[in-house]
Amino acid sequence: MDKILVLGASGQVGIDLTIRLIEIFGNHRVIAADLKEPEEEVGCKFVQLDATDKDSLLSLVKREKISEVYHLVAMLSATAEKFPIKGWQLNMDTLFQVLEMARQGLVKKIFWPSSIAVFGPTTPKEHTPQHTIVEPATIYGISKYAGELLCQWYYINHKVDVRSVRYPGIVSWKAEPGGGTTDYAVEIFYQAVKDGKYESFLNPDTELPMMYIDDAINATITLMQAPAHSINIRTSYNLSAISFTPAQLARAIKKHLPSFTIEYKPDYRQQIADSWPKSIDDAEARKDWGWSHQFDLDKMVSEMLFQITKKLKKTV
Ligand SMILES: NC(=O)c1ccc[n+]([C@@H]2O[C@H](COP(=O)([O-])OP(=O)(O)OC[C@H]3O[C@@H](n4cnc5c(N)ncnc54)[C@H](O)[C@@H]3O)[C@@H](O)[C@H]2O)c1
Known part of the structure; x- marks a missing residue:
């Protein structure tokens, strides 16, 4: 049976997302992978892996017959300002690899989160629209915006089913x-x-x-379960709570x-x-795939x- 890979499973989002995916699909269908060993038992198979190591990632995907990847590996905003080259390489190279695996038909569906960090000082600050001025001022934001456009490019040119939301700050x-x-x-x-x-x-x-973590996880799962024809934005959806x-x-x-x-x-x-x-104005997410927050x-x-x-x- 095809399996679901959570890449970056030991992180803030990954821990909660892995638990939720196990609840929905059962622990035999979920594989958690991260550079860092989890602090507590994850409840499914855990693979220690460097996502920048293309061969290891590829052999894991083939060995476990992975059909869906939740790609959460990233260097976040504050850290990436200190290590810009490393941040850029981690954020972009790992995304490229997962998208390439989908282009080759190995992976069928990808979730990759973008961030409100794509917006910059020239963006309207109140109820920021989905389509607006996007001039990020951080390495992290630049990498996320490039990532969004990359996702859209793979969707348009190679029919890669990649879905994304711009997470706000997550509280967990x-x-x-x-x-x-x-x-x-x-x-x-x-x-x-x-x-x-x-x-x-x-x-x-x-x-x-x-956003509270439960809402972030619900948004992620709802987007991934939505029919492909309802996903009208293939860069990344604004998401707000x-x-x-x-x-x-x-x-x-x-x-x-x-x-x-x-x-x-x-x-x-x-x-x-x-x-x-x-x-943030997230009307498109609410309209296209029924997003609503609880907290x-x-x-x-x-x-x-x-x-x-x-x-x-x-x-x-
Ligand atoms: N947490 C937030 O508030 C927030 C907001 C906006 C977007 N996001 C995005 O959501 C995603 C998850 O964020 P998070 O808060 O869980 O981040 P995190 O830093 O808590 O988790 C990232 C995980 O990736 C792992 N990792 C790093 N380098 C790796 C490598 N080379 N190989 C394998 N694993 C590696 C880390 O060990 C960590 O467990 C990221 O893409 C992030 O940009 C998060």
Whole structure:
């Protein structure tokens, strides 16, 4: 039976996505692969693999009869600003390889996430439309926009069924975030529960589009299960749930932990955040494949505090 490969399965999105795919398809149909060993049992076969090693990736795909790839390997925005060449090579080379495997008929369907980082300082910041000015200001954003166009090129010229969404900042509790500019919105919960205080690397009024992990996973699976004829955008769909600032997030946390305090010490990530939109118009995703989000700010905060408190108690 054909199998599903999650590439980058030990990362922030990969951990939750692998669990969900196992729930839907069973553990015999899902293969998790990553450079990094998972911290906990993944519940399906795990293969340690460097996705830039073309031969290893190809032999895994052939050996396991992989028909679908969720390609999550990437160097994220903040890290890629420090290692631009490595970031570009990782983000582009691995995508090329997976797309090539599909062009050769080995893989039938690909999911590859883009990001709100494709937008830049010249993009309209409020309700950023699907089609607008796209002049990313970071290496990560440039690689994601090039990736979007590459996906579209493979779809038009080689009928490769590759699907994509522009994830906003993702908030989750199972895995540590992987070096992005929105990581503050995860770190803040750990610090709130452990120490009752947090020092934010973004200014209090930095509004960014964000999403709780369950919504991100639902969007991913819904897009992949949608009939091909309903997918009208083959670059990447705008995707939106909530927007908030560090100050608003801190206030929502304070409703549960009244003694929580926050200080602000912006660093190099402020400049990246300032180049991104505040909110996103995702009407096309809602119209084409029925996307809708479930988590607002308060629901997300309750769930994060509950899960992280439970997790930290277990590790003591
Ligand atoms: N998390 C977010 O807020 C967010 C927002 C927008 C887009 N995205 C995109 O979603 C995808 C997943 O992001 P994430 O947050 O889970 O990232 P992450 O950094 O948490 O996970 C990426 C995983 O890839 C693995 N990896 C790195 N190099 C590898 C290699 N050479 N071979 C095999 N594995 C390798 C890492 O070990 C890590 O487990 C990425 O494409 C990212 O750009 C994420």
